[in-house]
């Protein structure tokens with residue numbers, strides 16, 4: 001046990017020591033000679049000679065006693081993360097690279113004032129990731145308190161003018177907080193009134209955010225925190241991977257946008273998905289959300305890992321009525337939950353319904369919007385959209401989800417993908433569902449009313465959940 005602890009501590013030292021002060025200060029083996037070496041480095045701006053033993057001392061590469069071994073903490077993808085351009089923060093031999101823009105005091109103050117007036121263009125420019133202009137970005141995130149620190153750093157570094165230790169810059173990039181963003185899905189929350197910057201920033205500044213604030217130290221947060229196992233899905237906009245989180249040893253799904261989101265608007269749009277998930281909080285029938293971040297101008301979302309989706313194209317399985325009723329009931333509960341919070345999903349379809357241990361979960365909130373239409377509306381997959389949406393009528397967005405769920409369930413029992421156009425496409429939008437041999441009339445009537453062309457006649461999610469059909473299948477569909 002003590003051996004495990006020692007090795008784990010060593011591994012953590014190796015992993016975290018490059019990006020955080022905490023493990024260096026706590027690790028007795030690596031820092032006992034000088035526990036605040038990096039703190040001093042930050043404060044003085046003077047680089048230290050390289051001490052390879054401070055990294056290597058605890059690593060026992062032969063130790064295979066437990067799963068969180070060197071293999072996971074120091075896989076090659078971690079050692080040389082994608083896009084790493086800045087030197088490794090512990091490699092002090094590279095510390096004396098002249099800074100392309102030396103931190104002369106006047107420039108520093110000017111760039112800070114600039115920042116307080118609002119976001120300057122170059123902050124959101126894709127041409128200047130954090131690691132390429134470290135001094136300006138580092139200055140940029142500081143409030144007035146940090147300004148004093150910056151000044152003292154500079155006076156201390158006057159001995160070595162025009163040089164900034166890149167490890168110090170990297171560490172600062174890592175710890176500086178990006179601006180907060182208002183979550184539009186949270187209505188009337190008191191937290192909206194709190195200014196997390198104590199008025200240090202203007203409103204226009206708080207409305208923006210860094211395109212690549214994480215990764216400014218040159219390390220990929222994705223590679224640092226996760227061990228990628230396999231791609232488990234993809235959509236029109238994203239890829240989804242099964243990953244092992246290095247620090248807790250648990251499996252998750254991480255979804256990241258395929259496209260690089262260069263524009264502020266694109267990033268805002270992508271953020272809507274995580275804002276909706278975060279605002280909703282946890283529900284058994286909604287895919288669990290953990291965290292998200294921007295990296296390399298892509299949005300990464302860490303989620304609960306599910307076993308599979310109900311995608312009809314990926315399985316030839318024909319669903320029996322009892323099974324689809326179970327899925328219908330559980331997703332109706334998810335819809336009731338989100339509709340009660342004023343949110344419509346707008347992309348309900350089998351691809352976006354996941355299964356985990358027999359529990360159905362609604363995922364992919366990429367089109368989520370507010371039912372009161374106060375947010376932009378991006379409709380989902382046209383095969384599952386009712387005719388009012390195709391005619392740009394958005395009065396009953398919650399009922400759009402009911403139609404989509406009805407269409408999705410119909411697809412599952414039919415066993416073949418819904419058409420994207422043509423007479424069958426049109427007849428479904430007119431509320432016509434061909435007879436489904438072997439299925440009860442009660443079930444078929446329920447599907448029919450869910451795809452009614454008049455959204456008002458469709459049941460609400462609550463009415464759906466309370467439909468007596470689920471009493472009949474009570475034991476299968478679970479209790480309410």
Ligand SMILES: Nc1ncnc2c1ncn2[C@@H]1O[C@H](COP(=O)(O)OP(=O)(O)OP(=O)(O)O)[C@@H](O)[C@H]1O
Nearest residue numbers: 233234235236237238240253304305306309351364
């Ligand atoms: N948490 C998860 N657990 C397991 N598989 C997942 C998870 N999230 C997504 N997937 C898989 O990845 C696929 C794509 O994910 P998702 O639908 O979120 O991407 P997208 O690009 O937004 O899709 P779309 O093209 O529908 O807009 C899903 O259909 C599913 O198969």
Ligand SMILES: [Mg+2]
Nearest residue numbers: 235351352364
């Ligand atoms: Mg999807």
